[in-house]
Amino acid sequence: MSTALVLFRRDLRLADNPALHAACSAHDRILPVYVHDPAADGDWAPGAASRWWLHHSLRALDQTLSCQDGRLHIATGDTLTCIRQLCAASGARAVYWSRRYEPAAIAHDSALKAALRADGIEVHSHSGNLWREPWTLATDGGQPYRVFTPFWRRLRAQLPAPTPLPIARARQWLQADGGLPVAALGLLPAIRWDAGMAAQWTPGEAGARELLEIFADDAVNDYAKSRDLPARHGTSRLSPHLHFGEITPVQIHALLQQRAQQAGGASVRTSSPICANSAGANSPTTCSTTSRTRRRRTSTRASMPSLGRRTPPPCSSRWQRGRTGIPLVDAGMRELWHTGWMHNRVRMVVASFLTKNLRQHWHHGARWFWDTLVDADLANNTLGWQWVAGCGADAAPYFRVFNPYLQSAKFDPDAAYLKRWLPELAALPARTLHEAWKNPSALAACGYPAPMVDLAASRQAALAAWESLPSA
DNA sequence: TTTTGAGTTGTTCGA
DNA sequence: GTCGAACAACTCAAA
Numbered sequence: 221m222s223t224a225l226v227l228f229r230r231d232l233r234l235a236d237n238p239a240l241h242a243a244c245s246a247h248d249r250i251l252p253v254y255v256h257d258p259a260a261d262g263d264w265a266p267g268a269a270s271r272w273w274l275h276h277s278l279r280a281l282d283q284t285l286s287c288q289d290g291r292l293h294i295a296t297g298d299t300l301t302c303i304r305q306l307c308a309a310s311g312a313r314a315v316y317w318s319r320r321y322e323p324a325a326i327a328h329d330s331a332l333k334a335a336l337r338a339d340g341i342e343v344h345s346h347s348g349n350l351w352r353e354p355w356t357l358a359t360d361g362g363q364p365y366r367v368f369t370p371f372w373r374r375l376r377a378q379l380p381a382p383t384p385l386p387i388a389r390a391r392q393w394l395q396a397d398g399g400l401p402v403a404a405l406g407l408l409p410a411i412r413w414d415a416g417m418a419a420q421w422t423p424g425e426a427g428a429r430e431l432l433e434i435f436a437d438d439a440v441n442d443y444a445k446s447r448d449l450p451a452r453h454g455t456s457r458l459s460p461h462l463h464f465g466e467i468t469p470v471q472i473h474a475l476l477q478q479r480a481q482q483a484g485g486a487s488v489r490t491s492s493p494i495c496a497n498s499a500g501a502n503s504p505t506t507c508s509t510t511s512r513t514r515r516r517r518t519s520t521r522a523s524m525p526s527l528g529r530r531t532p533p534p535c536s537s538r539w540q541r542g543r544t545g546i547p548l549v550d551a552g553m554r555e556l557w558h559t560g561w562m563h564n565r566v567r568m569v570v571a572s573f574l575t576k577n578l579r580q581h582w583h584h585g586a587r588w589f590w591d592t593l594v595d596a597d598l599a600n601n602t603l604g605w606q607w608v609a610g611c612g613a614d615a616a617p618y619f620r621v622f623n624p625y626l627q628s629a630k631f632d633p634d635a636a637y638l639k640r641w642l643p644e645l646a647a648l649p650a651r652t653l654h655e656a657w658k659n660p661s662a663l664a665a666c667g668y669p670a671p672m673v674d675l676a677a678s679r680q681a682a683l684a685a686w687e688s689l690p691s692a
Numbered sequence: 693t694t695t696t697g698a699g700t701t702g703t704t705c706g707a
Numbered sequence: 708g709t710c711g712a713a714c715a716a717c718t719c720a721a722a
Contacts, residue, residue, distance in 0.1 A: 359719070367718050369699060448701080568701065607701090619714050620702050627702095679703085683714090696722075705713085 223249040223394060224314040225306055227299075228292070231318040231348055231465035232281045233425040236384035239346035243316040243390075250390035251310050252285060254278060255303070256296040256405045262324045264598055267591035269560040270463075272414050273423050275407035277464050280424025282402065290393025294400045299328075300335050307341060309396050315341055318348035318465065322598045349462065351381070351469040384471045416558035421460065421594065428461035432472060436479045450552075450563035451636035457561065459595035538672055539574055540588055542641075545663075545671035547653050548628040549573045551641035558641075560594035565631055571608035572622035577678040579685065582609035610686075618686050621679050629654040644668055 224247040226240050234240065243250055258265060266274060282292040295302040303315060315336055320329060333343045347353055357374060358364060365371035408414070422430065435456040446454025461467045538544050542553035552566035562570070567589075574585045582605040589605070590596045606612030610620070632638060635650035644666045645653060652659050660670060 361719090365719085367699065367720095370719055565701075572702095617700065617702075617714075618716065620700085622701095623703065694722100696720100698720090699718085700716100703714090705711105707710090707712105 221249060222247045222314070223251065223310055223312040224316055225251045225253055225303065225310065225312040227303065227315060227317040228252060228254045228281065229317065229320060229465075230463065232277045233428075233466050233468075234281075234284055235387045235425065236468045236471050237318070237388055237465075238385060239316040239318045239344065239348075240388040241385045242344060242346060243314070244388045247314065247390075249310075249392045249394045250290075251293060251306060251312055251394040251396060252290060253293045253295065253303070253306060254281075255299045256294070257299045257302075260299060260328050264322070264324070264590070267593070267596055268409055269417070269592050269594045270596050271407040272409065272417060272560070273421070273460055273464060273594045275402055275405070276421075276423035277466060278402045278405075280426065280466075284425060285393060288389060288393060290390065291395050291399065293396050294402060294405070295398075296400060296405060300332055303332075303336065304339065306396055307339075310394055313341055314344065316344045316346065319345045319353070320348060321350070321354060349465040349468055351375070351473070381473050381477075382470050384468065384474050417560045417594065420559045420561070423460070423464070423466070425466045428458065428467035431456065431458055431461065432467060432475060436475050448565050448631050449637075450566050451632050451634075451640070455564060459597075459600075460561070463595050463597045536574070536578055536580065536672075538669075539570070539578065543669050544573070544673075545669040546573065546624045546675070547638050547642060547645065547656055547663075548624040548632070551638050554641045556589075556592050560592060562593070563637075565627070566637075567604065568608055569622045569624050569627050571605055572620075573624060575605075575609040576621045576682040577673050577675060579678075579682060582606060582611070619683060621682060623675065623679075625654055625656065625675070642668070 224243045226243045231237055231239065240250075240252075278292065278294065282294075285292055293306070295306070306312065307315070317329070320326065329345065333345065336343050352375065354364070357371070359370070365374070421427070435458070443454065446452050448454070456472070458467060458472065462469070536544075539549070539553060540557075542550035542557065544550055544553075548566065549570050552562050552570045555566070556562040571582070571585055574580050575582050586601055586605040589601055593601070603612055610618050628635070628638060633650065635653045638650075638653050639646040645663065645668055648662060648666065652662050656663055657671070657675070664670065
């Protein structure tokens, strides 16, 4: 009877899980383990929203295992110490896990692998949650792609995509003594602000599958148009499930492809965001510094130099709380606060407002998102903020400053999204909200704050500040 | 090896 | 109201 330990991290699923699949194929008894090891998280410990999600996702995984007469063994402490103890107690001589891709996680896992192998334990790491692992897709010059379109073309040229693996079944799920209940990890907030999140989300593999089925049925045919409309659920909203590995890009692509064939279409236009999500453009310095010479100069101080401002304020609390006086910005920030999520287009708008109009460093915004998003993902969050701030690795025109009024008129024409998140303004006509700068008294009469900054003037100031930077 | 042209989730201005 | 040009920095891939 051979025994293996499977270490779950951000691959909280049984289906299409190569590491788990391999362990179940090669061994008779499987000990499924989650180790809570806060000391290993370093600078980027999960934020409050992510911890909430993790709590519920671990419970869901435990429940799924219990349907197969197994239980998830939960431990807390140093990962290596816990694994050594569990191997000794269970007789496991092999450990399996899915690879992670953040620089700190790679370093941690490399050290873990070396230590376990020195103990004489087999370690098998498998491709994790990505369609393609970052080092398998490069330009002809061997560099990572910096422009999305060539990257996307190359990826698509390599279809057909891999096929998802079936739900893993161990011949016997093993249980070890001393496992903790999920609640013992203290992941839930002390002050229960999470009611809005519980109403919105079902963390776990089953919840992910259900969301995917809905998306495949309703939204995918219209995705190209409706994904940009924040009032509609035109996006898949699978991002937190993807982040925690409850579902994989391969599974998503496979189901959409299948539905498209049933509908008679040749192939499905899978979204570029799903693909970008799987690209994981990590590099050792991405998360703290930026990669472009002229822009790097700006990022060390602020995303825009603070001309005429003696002391840059900390991350604006009005921005955080959705009280800037700019309707689309406030709607987005309140959606984030209540649900742990924000529509992608609105993320760009609120980020542009913080870094361009308020001229604050993108670090401030990235940190706030990190703490409040249920889908907070180091690569996606960091690179998204750099993209907006104009200091990312991609080729963005420096003059791209979003105009929140124009954006809401274009993408939320009937103001359904604005009114959902700004109920105090629900009685006003859509046009009044899209042209709020013309109607300050109408908004003020509803108790809505005046704009904290003049959009046109701050845009000009931001462009002038950029212009004043010396080129590298 | 060097050059050229497309691409880049936007806005504004003027015809 | 619609449309094209301007803003002007940089990467990638084809020539």
